[in-house]
Amino acid sequence: MVARMTDAFRPLRAAALLACALAATLPAMTGAAQTPTLPQGQAQAPAQPTAPYTVVETGRSYARLQDAVNAIGDGAGTIRFASLRYADCAIQDYGDITYQAAKPGEAVLEGIACENKAALVLRGRSARVDGLVFANIRVADKTGAGIRLERGNLAVSQSWFRDSEQGILSANDAASAITIDRSTFTRLGTCEGAGGCAHSVYVGDYGSLTVTRSRFEAGRGGHYLKSRARQIAVLDNSFDDSAGKATNYMIDLSGGAIGRIVGNWFVQGRDKENHSAFIAVAAEGRAYPSDGLVIEGNDARFVPDIEWGSVFVADWSGDRLAIGQNALAQGLTRFEKR
Numbered sequence: 001m002v003a004r005m006t007d008a009f010r011p012l013r014a015a016a017l018l019a020c021a022l023a024a025t026l027p028a029m030t031g032a033a034q035t036p037t038l039p040q041g042q043a044q045a046p047a048q049p050t051a052p053y054t055v056v057e058t059g060r061s062y063a064r065l066q067d068a069v070n071a072i073g074d075g076a077g078t079i080r081f082a083s084l085r086y087a088d089c090a091i092q093d094y095g096d097i098t099y100q101a102a103k104p105g106e107a108v109l110e111g112i113a114c115e116n117k118a119a120l121v122l123r124g125r126s127a128r129v130d131g132l133v134f135a136n137i138r139v140a141d142k143t144g145a146g147i148r149l150e151r152g153n154l155a156v157s158q159s160w161f162r163d164s165e166q167g168i169l170s171a172n173d174a175a176s177a178i179t180i181d182r183s184t185f186t187r188l189g190t191c192e193g194a195g196g197c198a199h200s201v202y203v204g205d206y207g208s209l210t211v212t213r214s215r216f217e218a219g220r221g222g223h224y225l226k227s228r229a230r231q232i233a234v235l236d237n238s239f240d241d242s243a244g245k246a247t248n249y250m251i252d253l254s255g256g257a258i259g260r261i262v263g264n265w266f267v268q269g270r271d272k273e274n275h276s277a278f279i280a281v282a283a284e285g286r287a288y289p290s291d292g293l294v295i296e297g298n299d300a301r302f303v304p305d306i307e308w309g310s311v312f313v314a315d316w317s318g319d320r321l322a323i324g325q326n327a328l329a330q331g332l333t334r335f336e337k338r
Helices: 002-024 065-072
Strands: 053-055 076-081 090-092 096-101 107-110 118-122 126-130 132-135 145-149 153-157 160-162 166-170 173-181 184-186 201-203 206-212 215-217 225-227 231-235 238-240 251-253 258-262 265-268 277-281 294-296 299-302 310-315 332-337
Touching (some): 065 076, 132 145, 166 173
Parallel strands (some): 118 145, 126 153, 201 225, 206 231, 215 238, 265 299
Antiparallel strands (some): 053 076
């Protein structure tokens, strides 16, 4: 099983790194027109302004992301991003919008946060994010995110969140769902803010959270995946803490949850603020029951030469967790009630 899971994540990580390496070489886009350079002596045609955001349903293009969002308004539509690096952000108040890279990994929203929150601030009915890169998002209160979700459904796929204070941060919406698939979260999190820690992914009181085939790596503080959702599914992901710094839990189900944590690969690194557990259940109180929470088919280990022990599942809920067979390294205790 170890070999199969390791092989499964190698192409995921390689594809993400290759795509995002290409993105790093792309020209920056701040709304100005891009004019091609012609060979010496050739006549220069009149400059044609480029508009990098296209609303697929109408074919109209826009120089600013917010203008494209406003054009969709309370309707439904897809905004296609050209392969560029953007110093831009947007707020979605209404509607159902898909944010889609023309080529996955080649459209980068970098360094700019709307409302001092995130590159995308989402509070419409639903949003879908496909193939985008979010990088270097920082704000005054140390919670700068690629995506700030304030209400509505969210689906994220083939996206990369890196070098920011958080990847995805949500408020509460118990009637809605979040799904994350085939995405990578790199060098995220911090505990420097006055309001507490930021995390790679932090989901509030949502109806459900599903995370599949994704990679969490090299955290910079907080937890890799912190969730207050009532129902969770964390399936076939990798949590690689080998290059982490001052990190905490791999998965923190702060108020408890039902669902499944199955088929994941975990490695705990040396630089920990808290190395006492890999998975924590209801560490901040029992908001939801965790009876029947399935935790099985996972592989958990340490980087070489770790001198401490740890606990795979630490439980504060007192509920009957369904902990099945997991491949655990020496020095890793299967379960502990706290």
